[in-house]
Amino acid sequence: MEWFEWVFTREFRQYLLAHDLVFPLLFLIRLLGVTAIELIRPARKVEYSRVIVYDFAVFLLYQFIIFPIAGYIDLWIAVRPNLPDVVLNLPLPLRVTAYFVIADFGHYWIHWLMHTAPVWRIHKWHHVPTYMYWLAGVRATIPQQVIVNLPYIFAYSFLDLSPWWMYLAIGMFNALQNDWMHMNVAWRFKWLEWLIVTPRYHHIHHSNRPEHYTANLAALFTVWDRLFGTYVDPDKVSEPLSFGIGEKVPLPRLALGV
Ligand SMILES: [Zn+2]
Numbered sequence: 001m002e003w004f005e006w007v008f009t010r011e012f013r014q015y016l017l018a019h020d021l022v023f024p025l026l027f028l029i030r031l032l033g034v035t036a037i038e039l040i041r042p043a044r045k046v047e048y049s050r051v052i053v054y055d056f057a058v059f060l061l062y063q064f065i066i067f068p069i070a071g072y073i074d075l076w077i078a079v080r081p082n083l084p085d086v087v088l089n090l091p092l093p094l095r096v097t098a099y100f101v102i103a104d105f106g107h108y109w110i111h112w113l114m115h116t117a118p119v120w121r122i123h124k125w126h127h128v129p130t131y132m133y134w135l136a137g138v139r140a141t142i143p144q145q146v147i148v149n150l151p152y153i154f155a156y157s158f159l160d161l162s163p164w165w166m167y168l169a170i171g172m173f174n175a176l177q178n179d180w181m182h183m184n185v186a187w188r189f190k191w192l193e194w195l196i197v198t199p200r201y202h203h204i205h206h207s208n209r210p211e212h213y214t215a216n217l218a219a220l221f222t223v224w225d226r227l228f229g230t231y232v233d234p235d236k237v238s239e240p241l242s243f244g245i246g247e248k249v250p251l252p253r254l255a256l257g258v
């Protein structure tokens with residue numbers, strides 16, 4: 001058997017799961033694969049060699065400290081309803097759709113809230129990078145992560161009684177969704193924007209022009225922006241865009257959201 005055939009075997013899958021290697025491997029694929037895709041037709045010039053080491057350190061901080069702590073705090077405050085059997089017996093695709101719609105709707109409003117003056121400080125760190133590429137969106141403070149998790153945990157009830165791989169698929173999807181939104185690609189995907197957020201759509205959200213401060217808040221479905229008046233049509237935005245918060249805040253304050 002060739003090595004690449006072994007990659008598709010049950011043994012390989014079990015080995016990855018048993019050794020907690022799924023997400024490290026996924027990260028390696030993201031690092032090589034997504035960066036390669038960005039190099040084909042980038043939207044803007046990014047000095048990867050300058051930013052990737054720093055962002056990787058932020059990624060480790062996020063992965064091993066921020067995300068677990070936020071999850072621990074959520075254990076105490078998150079609401080996780082017990083849904084009746086009639087809902088749990090609905091076909092899986094229907095429940096997965098309900099999960100994404102409900103979680104994303106909640107995410108939209110929490111994002112909206114974080115762009116209001118009293119709570120902006122806990123989200124500011126996400127908007128610090130002055131460049132956009134797949135790993136630039138990894139910054140989330142503990143309070144941000146705690147409240148963003150809430151609608152996802154709530155909606156996760158729809159996935160009760162799902163096959164074992166569901167939590168894995170959702171975790172991978174979340175990582176890739178964040179990469180996707182921030183990716184440095186010049187593709188337009190206009191047709192796709194009727195349904196979901198694309199890189200250029202989310203880049204406008206990171207723009208440092210005052211008229212874009214609360215533009216395109218959606219994380220997955222663009223319908224929320226259209227419904228609630230935060231939609232900015234990427235076709236009507238002139239390039240070049242520039243990013244960042246335009247102020248110097250010490251890193252510990254940014255990372256803690258204080
Ligand atoms: Zn934001």
Ligand SMILES: [Zn+2]
Pocket residue numbers: 126137181182202206
């Ligand atoms: Zn972002």
